[in-house]
Amino acid sequence: WVTANPARAVDHLRTRLNPERAANQEGVLEFDIGNQRVALHVRNSTAEFVANPGKHYRKPDAVIRTTADDFARYFRGESSAAELIKSAGADARAATLLGLFDEYRQRPMYAASGE
Numbered sequence: 480w481v482t483a484n485p486a487r488a489v490d491h492l493r494t495r496l497n498p499e500r501a502a503n504q505e506g507v508l509e510f511d512i513g514n515q516r517v518a519l520h521v522r523n524s525t526a527e528f529v530a531n532p533g534k535h536y537r538k539p540d541a542v543i544r545t546t547a548d549d550f551a552r553y554f555r556g557e558s559s560a561a562e563l564i565k566s567a568g569a570d571a572r573a574a575t576l577l578g579l580f581d582e583y584r585q586r587p588m589y590a591a592s593g594e
Contacts, residue, residue, distance in 0.1 A: 495581045509542040
């Protein structure tokens, strides 16, 4: 579903904000995913979804331009934030803002038998 609706995925990404890392931080991180632009406005340990960054009162501090497939790999935990930043050619400010979010990692509910 991530590639079909990247805006919804970015909206869901805000739930991964790490409040300790985001304390006293502010910035707007725009995602340009296949020419669909949305953003997250991080401030004081919260992240607000911005459906139309062009009309938001604060301009983006950083932009990640990527494909839906590359963003989906990051969202599903198949690639890291650093890999997304590198493949997107994004700058250090984008890396800093994206670094405020926890990366998804699948964790099994039960240990494998024999452990």
